[in-house]
Amino acid sequence: MTETVVRVNGVELCIDTIGDPADPPVLLIAGAASSMDAWDPEFCARLARGDRPGDRSGAHSGGRYVIRYDHRDTGRSVSYPPGAPGYSGPDLVADAAGVIEARAGGRAHVVGVSMGGGIAQVLAVKEPERVASLTLIATSPGPGPNSGLPPVTDRMRAVFENPPPEPDWTDPEAVVEYLVADERPYAGPGSFDEARVRAAARRTVERTANPRSPANHWHVGGGEDTRPHLGGVKAPTLVIHGTADPLFPPAHGRALAEEIPGAELLLLEGVGHQVPPPSTWETVIPAILRHTR
Numbered sequence: 001m002t003e004t005v006v007r008v009n010g011v012e013l014c015i016d017t018i019g020d021p022a023d024p025p026v027l028l029i030a031g032a033a034s035s036m037d038a039w040d041p042e043f044c045a046r047l048a049r050g051d052r053p054g055d056r057s058g059a060h061s062g063g064r065y066v067i068r069y070d071h072r073d074t075g076r077s078v079s080y081p082p083g084a085p086g087y088s089g090p091d092l093v094a095d096a097a098g099v100i101e102a103r104a105g106g107r108a109h110v111v112g113v114s115m116g117g118g119i120a121q122v123l124a125v126k127e128p129e130r131v132a133s134l135t136l137i138a139t140s141p142g143p144g145p146n147s148g149l150p151p152v153t154d155r156m157r158a159v160f161e162n163p164p165p166e167p168d169w170t171d172p173e174a175v176v177e178y179l180v181a182d183e184r185p186y187a188g189p190g191s192f193d194e195a196r197v198r199a200a201a202r203r204t205v206e207r208t209a210n211p212r213s214p215a216n217h218w219h220v221g222g223g224e225d226t227r228p229h230l231g232g233v234k235a236p237t238l239v240i241h242g243t244a245d246p247l248f249p250p251a252h253g254r255a256l257a258e259e260i261p262g263a264e265l266l267l268l269e270g271v272g273h274q275v276p277p278p279s280t281w282e283t284v285i286p287a288i289l290r291h292t293r
Helices: 041-049 089-104 115-126 154-161 172-186 194-207 213-219 227-232 250-259 278-291
Strands: 002-008 011-018 025-029 065-069 108-113 131-137 237-242 264-268
Touching: 002 089, 011 041, 011 089, 025 089, 025 115, 041 065, 041 278, 065 089, 089 108, 089 115, 108 115, 115 131, 115 227, 131 278, 154 172, 172 194, 227 250, 237 250, 237 278, 250 264, 264 278
Parallel strands: 025 065, 025 108, 108 131, 131 237, 237 264
Antiparallel strands: 002 011, 011 065
């Protein structure tokens, strides 16, 4: 993997790539408060190789040029004081567009999870020329009380109402354990890979200037409701959604697949609100490879 800090959209963003730049580019967009480390390096490597189910030999047919990056306030990208983000929701969308311009020649297959899926939707609506295809994971066409879609589950609501105490932010190991505990309620039953989540949390903490700043994403506003425009999306779309998602229950994924013309829906049994865990890779990676061919 090749990690560099480049100036994009007027700020410094950390971008990482793996694979042959001559292969079709795939941009991975992480969720809120998440760095590029949300995308497991092995997951990225398999996409880059073009792995097929059961193929452990490293052979491939048609790899991908995989691009991931740190959102503002995460990893090695620009950081702002906790509680005072100097940017808006549209800035995060413009960052993704800038990464496509900087590393993919202006057009890429876009894969987004959760908030990253929201960013991907805006790109497909506002800048369709940049989106060769769209893969939307664990996201929604527009959550909210007037969306007509189911709210968070009772289990998730209880977590929001009784959040765990914040750690000593100066103690890296305490922060790692806090991030692991924070991630656990979002996973589906049996789909929480604690070792991998802890490894990703440790990488994130090691690479992040201020571990409190990623929470700035929860204070960012100015986003636009794209749901009324989803019917005009031209990019081929794959919707991947867990059947046990406690934040966006499966009806959110089904709504996306119904409202975007020609969209394909892939439901992951027992998976929650999470980047697809390793137990699903034999299904998810081939699906993304087929979709981005």
